[in-house]
Amino acid sequence: MSDPMDYASSGVDIDLEGAAVASLIGSLQRSSRKKGTPGAPVDLPGGFGGLIEFGDHLLALATDGVGSKLQIATAVKNWDCVGIDCMAMNVNDLLCVGAEPIAFVDYIAVPKPDPEVHAAVGASLAKACELANVTLAGGETASLPGIVTELDLSGTALGYLTKGSAITGERLQSGDVLIGLPSSGIHSNGFSLVRNIINRMGISYTDPCPFDAGFAGRELPEEPTISDVLLIPTKIYCEPVVELLNHLKTTQNSVHAVHGIAHITGGGLSNLLRLHDHLGWHIDAPMPVPPEFIWLQNAGNVTDLEMHRTFNMGLGMVLAVEQNQAVPILSYIKQFEPEATIIGTVHDKGRKVTHSNPDVFYEHY
């Protein structure tokens, strides 16, 4: 058996990243915009950032890029997914605080403008705007031959919510039910490890997919390549989450029934720990795992622990909801996400994530 692989050995040093980000945050002062004026930062109990005051509303900004998934798209000259990935990484984060995304701007850096690339990225962004129901309010294309060697794509999404309706995690309590929304596949994180595994196997991205890639509701070419599977666009959860939150606002006793939302990206399941400072999370009925994760795990000899903190493993978003509202909420959300299921519960037996697989256990994110 080959040496086990993990995310850190794929060139991503999470500790170094943490130190770098800490030094950046340490340098940043608090805003000079006064409490009660537009733009004043909002301090939320859960330590969430990105929310600012705006009259009777709060505005939320999220910024993120597609990351090294772009390298596969560029390698096979298929950028159909990248605008959707970029949108998803941002709007799915906004949904976690209960914000409705309304606008988006993109930033494209290339060594040299290429109409083929830009047309493909533009088409993908247009599709993404439709899926997320946002306005594309601008964008920048920078030619930086001395800085980038191939396409980089990032973006910023703007969302809003009414004051008092932010989802902060402060209402989370033991007994809350976890509803899982299925991912579409690998989404846009963990690609350093994906690329390392594929490189080590000596496979080309355009080779026929070496496993049966079929999975619930998935549309793929009849004889997919490995890149067809790796480049499935990230799921955008705006419709189910925005519709659900609007529905609950008009329903007696359930306005605040959603206590926490987590977008499962880098950090995987360990991200749940961010939502509360002492509650714990148990996943007793995990979502079905798409076949590419199983293949990657075997090919890279990756541990279960590493898989679940690097990838979403089929679980794209988690909603923690009030116990007595779980059934109606699940039933409502199934209109949009038929594969949504109850995956676990919140408990007060210590701040940790546990799983029906005892090897999957996190106390830190």
Place this chain on the structure above:
Amino acid sequence: MSDPMDYASSGVDIDLEGAAVASLIGSLQRSSRKKGTPGAPVDLPGGFGGLIEFGDHLLALATDGVGSKLQIATAVKNWDCVGIDCMAMNVNDLLCVGAEPIAFVDYIAVPKPDPEVHAAVGASLAKACELANVTLAGGETASLPGIVTELDLSGTALGYLTKGSAITGERLQSGDVLIGLPSSGIHSNGFSLVRNIINRMGISYTDPCPFDAGFAGRELPEEPTISDVLLIPTKIYCEPVVELLNHLKTTQNSVHAVHGIAHITGGGLSNLLRLHDHLGWHIDAPMPVPPEFIWLQNAGNVTDLEMHRTFNMGLGMVLAVEQNQAVPILSYIKQFEPEATIIGTVHDKGRKVTHSNPDVFYEHY
């Protein structure tokens, strides 16, 4: 005399960029957000983008990066300017539609996290937030060793204005007076040409500055290097413009006295043509030109025409104001920008930019 240099021969193909951007815009559909709802796009007569509806307000987003100025900062390991440059490129654009900037997010792409770089960028962003009076509402640091070879930095600014107060250019008329606000130096555009000129001369960025870099109000080390001069941060115009617009709102008959605002970046003076579809612009009293522009022009044997469409030439921002309000507006703005002056007028003798230097003439941007 050496071969004349221009921006296109510095590796920036403006026509190719135009085609790429056009193909991107061509792929983008109109928003699905309905008129009158938060996030619906605002169609302004002047063709400006980036504004969306939000109740009684409009929100504006701007996104831009620092560009190849970053390469000089990285070469000399001095990133003090880059956060301010990034902020300025964005908030100065927001000011042009009459929006007050309130929040900012940054996107940092590096081949590998480096606490020294991140601490410097963070300190620069913190200073920038203070200068622009905005809240830093988030940020992303991406490690992309396969895509970037050195630091890339971009950002997105959010601003707002009350409905009906957008500065669209539709009030521009013959006789309007042009007030110029001084730049701090090269700002953050034209750096491909700057770098090419310096490379051709065989000068190192850490060499002593080969010309007297002294200029009005400028603070430099006693014996500056060439990079000390090239890396002067871009001026942020939030204070003078926001204060002026708020002041005019409370002053009878002058609520709409500012008819157009142009941020002089890439495209230089030719940018003025964007503000109106048939009016013309004459600059009869240009701002003083900082010494680095004169030195670069001589060193690169660059034409006047090319200089004024590549660089700001001392003019960072232009306000086109109602003729009978020009004196009180200039006097008000001088509290914040003592070197502001009247530089020219708007006329109805054709859509062109003319200048006291007859070689500086633009009919296209």
